Amino acid sequence: MGVFTTALSGLNAATTGLDVIGNNISNSGTIGFKSSRVNFSDIYATSNLGISKNTAGSGVQVEGITQQFGQGNLTFTSNNFDMAITGTGFFRLEDNGEVFYTRAGAFGMDRNGYIVNAIGQRLTGYMADANGVISGGLVPLQLDTSDSAPSATTSVAVGVNLDSTQTAPEATATFNPEDATTYNHSTSLTAYDSLGNPILVTTYYRKSDTLNEWNVYTYITDPQGNQTEVIPEGGVSGDPLILSFNADGTLDSVTPNNGVSTAQSAFEPVDPGTGADPLTFTLDLAGTTQYGAAFSVNNLEQDGYTTGRLSTVTTNEEGIMTARYTNGQTKYIAQVALADFTNPQGLQQLGSNTWAETYDSGPPVVGSPGTGTLGLIYAGALEESNVDLTEQLVNMITSQRNFQANAQVITTADTLTQTIINIR
Numbered sequence: 413m414g415v416f417t418t419a420l421s422g423l424n425a426a427t428t429g430l431d432v433i434g435n436n437i438s439n440s441g442t443i444g445f446k447s448s449r450v451n452f453s454d455i456y457a458t459s460n461l462g463i464s465k466n467t468a469g470s471g472v473q474v475e476g477i478t479q480q481f482g483q484g485n486l487t488f489t490s491n492n493f494d495m496a497i498t499g500t501g502f503f504r505l506e507d508n509g510e511v512f513y514t515r516a517g518a519f520g521m522d523r524n525g526y527i528v529n530a531i532g533q534r535l536t537g538y539m540a541d542a543n544g545v546i547s548g549g550l551v552p553l554q555l556d557t558s559d560s561a562p563s564a565t566t567s568v569a570v571g572v573n574l575d576s577t578q579t580a581p582e583a584t585a586t587f588n589p590e591d592a593t594t595y596n597h598s599t600s601l602t603a604y605d606s607l608g609n610p611i612l613v614t615t616y617y618r619k620s621d622t623l624n625e626w627n628v629y630t631y632i633t634d635p636q637g638n639q640t641e642v643i644p645e646g647g648v649s650g651d652p653l654i655l656s657f658n659a660d661g662t663l664d665s666v667t668p669n670n671g672v673s674t675a676q677s678a679f680e681p682v683d684p685g686t687g688a689d690p691l692t693f694t695l696d697l698a699g700t701t702q703y704g705a706a707f708s709v710n711n712l713e714q715d716g717y718t719t720g721r722l723s724t725v726t727t728n729e730e731g732i733m734t735a736r737y738t739n740g741q742t743k744y745i746a747q748v749a750l751a752d753f754t755n756p757q758g759l760q761q762l763g764s765n766t767w768a769e770t771y772d773s774g775p776p777v778v779g780s781p782g783t784g785t786l787g788l789i790y791a792g793a794l795e796e797s798n799v800d801l802t803e804q805l806v807n808m809i810t811s812q813r814n815f816q817a818n819a820q821v822i823t824t825a826d827t828l829t830q831t832i833i834n835i836r
Contacts, residue, residue: 415821416822417471418471418821419471419818419819419821419822420471420818420822421455421471421472421473422471422472422814422815422817422818422821423815423818423819423822424474425450425452425472425473425474425814426811426812426814426815426818427815428450428474428477429450429452429807429811429814430808430811430812430815432448432449432450432477433804433807433808433811435448436448436799436804437799437801437804437805437808439797439799440797440799440801440804441796441797442516442765442797443516443517443518443765443794443795443796443797444484444514444515444516444517444518444765444794444795444797445484445516445765445797445798445799446479446480446481446482446484446515446797446798447479447480447797447798447799447800447804448477448478448479448480449477449478449479449480450474450476450477451474451475451476451477451478452472452473452474452475453472453473453475454471454472454473455471455472455473478757479756479757479761480798481500481756481757482798483498483499483795483798484515484795484796484797484798485795485796485798486498486790486793486794486795486796487793487794487796488792488793489792489793489794490792491518491520491792492724492725492726492727492791492792493519493520493521493527493725493791494517494518494519494791494792494793494794495517495519495727495748495789495790495791495793495794496517496789496790496793496794496795497515497517497750497781497787497788497789497795498787498788498789498790499785499786499787499788500752500785500786500787501750501751501752501781501785501786501787502514502515502750502751502752502753502767503515503516503517503535503748503750503751504535504536504537504550504749504750504751504776504778505529505533505534505535505536505766506533506534506536506552507532507533507534511768511769512533512762512766512767512768513751513759513766513767513768513769513776514529514533514765514766514767515765515795516529516765516794516795517789517793517794517795518530518794519535521555524554525554525555525556525557526552526553526554526555527552527553527554527555531764533766534552534553535552535553535748536550536551536552536553536749537550537551537553537731537746537747537748537749538550538551538746538747538749538780539551539553539554539745539746540743540744540745540746540747544743544744544745545744546732546744546746546747550749550778553733553746553748555722555725555735555745555746556722556745557721557722559719559720559721560719560720560721560722560737560739560741561719562604562606562607562608562716562717562718562719562739563604563715563716563717564604564605564606564688564689564691564716565603565604565605565611565613565691565693565714565715565716566692566693566694566715566716567693567694567696567714567715568601568603568613568693568694568695568696568713568714569695569696569697569698569711569712569713569714570599570601570615570695570696570697570700570709570711570712571697571698571699571700571709571710571711571712572597572599572617572700572701572707572708572709572710572711573700573701573702573703573705573706573707573708573710574596574597574617574619574626574655574700574701574702574707575596575597575702575703575704575705575706575707576661576702576703576704577704578596578619579619580596580618580619580620580621581593581594581595581596581618581619583621587616587618587627587629587650587652589614589616589629589631589639594618595616595617595618595629596617596618596619596707597616597617597707598614598615598616598617599614599615599709599712600612600613600614600615601613601712601713601714602714603632603691603693603714603716604714604716604717604718605684605686605688605689605691605716606688606689607686607687607688608717608718608719609634609635609684609686609688609718610635610718611632611633611634611635611684611686611691612632612633613630613631613632613642613714614630614631614632614633615628615629615630615695616628616629616630616631617707618652620654624656624657624658624659624664624702625654625655625656625657626654626655626657626702627652627653627654627655628652628653628654628655628695628697629641629652629653630642630653630679630695632682632684632691634684634685634686635686636685638685640682640683640684640685641682642679642680642682642691643679643680643682644668644677644678644679644680645668645670645677645678645679645680646668646680647668647680653666653667653668653677653695653697654666654667655697655700657701657702661701661702661703661704662701663675663697663698663699663700663701663702666697670694672694673696673698675696675697675698675700676694676695676696676697676698677694677695677697678692678693678694678695679692679693679694679695693714699711717739717740717741718739719739720737720738720739720740720741721737721738722735722736722737723736723737723738724736725745726791727748727789727791728789728791729781729782729788729789729790730747730780730781730782730788730789731747731748731749731750731780731781731782731789732744732746732747733745733746733747733748747780748781748789749778749779749780750778750779750780750781750786750787750789751776751777751778752776752777752784752785752786753769753773753774753775753776753777754773754774755772755773755774756773757772757773758770758771758772758773758774759773760773
């Protein structure tokens with residue numbers, strides 16, 4: 413009977429091997445899947461005196477089934493929330509307080525703004541504060557999909573060339589923004605009030621009777637088209653800024669200036685006419701020149717912006733997620749966390765491409781991608797299964813041959829048994 417038991421153990425081992433191979437092949441297209449391998453060991457009957465030197469053995473047994481955590485190939489997608497890990501580590505997920513780990517980075521955003529996988533488990537990491545500073549403990553990552561707050565303009569920078577060959581308007585012609593004969597040039601840019609309303613800021617340039625000197629008048633226009641004068645700090649209505657130029661055409665000074673730079677001037681607060689807070693901004697004219705060439709605009713900048721909606725989210729190799737808004741603004745919103753284990757083979761498989769921590773795996777070491785032994789993240793990509801189909805098919809043939817050979821052992825043993833029984 414011993415030979416039958418030995419051959420049966422071989423059949424069972426070959427069947428288990430085929431089961432594992434079949435599972436590997438069936439998951440060859442599963443994102444983040446890690447192939448498994450069967451480890452076999454021999455069986456010997458023992459006694460108090462040990463194993464005899466002429467013991468034939470009692471067959472084979474499955475010692476364990478271990479997963480192979482080798483790197484899978486990356487495939488790139490059009491989903492910015494998809495992520496792939498290159499190197500060691502696992503994504504950390506939470507579901508009603510229970511923690512899971514996975515290599516499958518197929519994520520999306522649910523109705524509440526959480527980053528989740530297909531079964532609703534939430535990706536965890538570190539959130540950024542209102543200033544974009546990433547800090548704090550591990551939490552499920554949640555994106556704020558509400559409109560971003562606007563920011564009022566506090567600084568306007570204008571760089572132009574004023575044509576030195578121009579003549580000054582008649583001294584009796586008082587400056588009037590609606591009369592083009594009372595000034596030489598003008599330029600405009602859009603600024604924003606505290607409510608995010610667009611406010612047109614226009615600077616008018618009038619050549620002075622004094623050599624190398626120009627007067628600058630500043631006005632704002634609200635969305636309804638109403639124009640309001642902006643008065644230099646400490647001045648009164650009608651006071652211009654005075655630009656003085658050197659003999660080589662470069663700007664010498666702006667009067668009055670705000671004390672920070674000779675090329676900057678501050679204005680009195682002005683009501684934008686929209687119900688927003690009064691606008692208080694400085695005008696920086698650095699780079700303004702007076703050359704013998706046609707009027708040209710070289711620089712127009714301001715630091716305000718209107719409200720914006722979340723447009724896209726991008727993630728860099730360190731797992732830092734950056735939100736881009738329709739108003740052109742960007743800010744850090746979160747950082748994805750990764751976890752690694754001393755013994756990944758000790759993790760418990762839970763299905764759905766997830767594992768759980770066990771005593772054998774050791775506690776997780778959680779940190780930012782690219783730190784310690786943790787790998788990096790590729791956004792817009794997924795890690796494919798690391799199953800090598802060619803290898804699995806070869807293993808299948810080997811297991812099949814093992815099964816057939818063990819079955820043949822049973823057939824042969826049966827023939828011998830029948831021969832012995834038939835002896836008379």
